[in-house]
Amino acid sequence: MGIAKVLIVDDRPENLLTLEGLLEQPGIEIIRANSGEEALAHMLDHDFALVLLDVQMPGMDGYEVAELMRGNKKTKHIPIIFVTAEVKGKAQVFKGYESGAVDYLFKPLDAHIFQSKVGVFIELFHHKEALEQKSLELDQKLAELEELQQQLEQTNEQLLLLSITDGLTGLLNKRQFNTNFTHEWKRAYRNKSPLSLIIIDIDFFKAYNDTYGHTKGDECLIKVAQAVSETVKRDVDLSARIGGEEFAIILPDTELKGAQFVAERVRSNVEKLAIQHEGSPVSDTITVSVGTASVVPTQKEDTVSLIKAADAALYKAKGEGRNVCCTASLSC
Ligand SMILES: [Mg+2]
Known part of the structure; x- marks a missing residue:
């Protein structure tokens, strides 16, 4: 199984530290960003299994980052968990889902809920990776099969020719x-x-x-x-x-x-x-x-x-x- 990269985005260093502490486990590589701009730049350089995105940030907020991610081919399918201090009613939650959010976590973070939610996405990432590997193997097998098919057709043609012609002179037998x-x-x-x-x-x-x-x-x-x-x-x-x-x-x-x-x-x-x-x-x-x-x-x-x-x-x-x-x- 490969390493799953997780991007954590928060404007406050202490929040990043908390997230890091909760995430730390073998098989996960953590990349940090303290602004939306920095987060987007990281996304172009890495393939992330998951982005944990702070909603309230100065400048570009979490929703704007999510919007921009959905508009980009490379980042549109990366799952996002919004991390927010509070949700101001249902309209706010809805806004998150419209921009492509897949889940919410509320501060202060509950370790058990955090880890089980993150765990689901890491597992999904590994499934996806395994599927891609299988699909690659399948493509290779298909290419091999096509080549074998071609060889078989050539052999059949040669066999047919051999069966109707005289080996020495090439005339009909x-x-x-x-x-x-x-x-x-x-x-x-x-x-x-x-x-x-x-x-x-x-x-x-x-x-x-x-x-x-x-x-x-x-x-x-x-x-x-x-x-x-x-x-x-x-x-x-x-x-x-x-x-x-x-x-x-x-x-x-x-x-x-x-x-x-x-x-x-x-x-x-x-x-x-x-x-x-x-x-x-x-x-x-x-x-x-x-x-x-x-x-x-x-x-x-x-x-x-x-x-x-x-x-x-x-x-x-x-x-x-x-x-x-x-x-x-x-x-x-
Ligand atoms: Mg914040």
């Missing part, structure tokens, strides 16, 4: 490919619009890993993935890594001819990377085989038919000596 492909299939079925799928496989990638090691292998995958995603220009097109060295592109609203054009650009863009591949029997550099298929879906659930057709086209491309693009027809 197989699971997300399946989700998006099914979604696009259903949309194409509803709109009776063409949907194309391109499947890309790096030629002799196992031999590349065997020759250059897995670190180089990963670098190669990243470069090919980049070439694939950079070839795909439209926002609606989606590129994914669907296997170790296998990539796919979903092209909504695209007929076979358009898809073939994209497939050929992917093949040639990978070739342009000019990644040396001594272990390849078909080229000095990394190449890809590409299978393309297209359909206007006539059945709502038959998504696998297009994947099978694109796979068949890829198989054909491998059969034709790799580093080529082939298409397959789709019967459904």
Whole structure:
């Protein structure tokens, strides 16, 4: 518990001494003033738990001091006990309350009444102090919570990204490919619009890993993935890594001819990377085989038919000596 400061104001030194004697106890710091002006000056320098204010003073009297206190933001909530020799009827008491007095004590002071009244205000002060401390702690906790909330949101975003993308290449992963492909299939079925799928496989990638090691292998995958995603220009097109060295592109609203054009650009863009591949029997550099298929879906659930057709086209491309693009027809 902190120290409670009490301001005692009286024009007569002997009265100040009496007040001091009654107030003296651990936990209370007494500040003295022998005029209203001096009292107001102290109030600007200290935070008081209570002001014991003599009513009858030469110059500024106790009521005037109270009025001025109520008009000031820093002092308006400080409790006041008026200390007065006499009360000239009810009007006088009322005047005190109007100016914001909270209590009266009459001279000569009764020690028991004095201490119990003052005690109430000191207790109130400590309650207020404790509440302010709690409120401060609460504000800190709230700030901490807000920060934690932000961290949680960031983590969730990262988790979401991790759950839909391939960690190495940043393309969509197989699971997300399946989700998006099914979604696009259903949309194409509803709109009776063409949907194309391109499947890309790096030629002799196992031999590349065997020759250059897995670190180089990963670098190669990243470069090919980049070439694939950079070839795909439209926002609606989606590129994914669907296997170790296998990539796919979903092209909504695209007929076979358009898809073939994209497939050929992917093949040639990978070739342009000019990644040396001594272990390849078909080229000095990394190449890809590409299978393309297209359909206007006539059945709502038959998504696998297009994947099978694109796979068949890829198989054909491998059969034709790799580093080529082939298409397959789709019967459904
Ligand atoms: Mg006096």
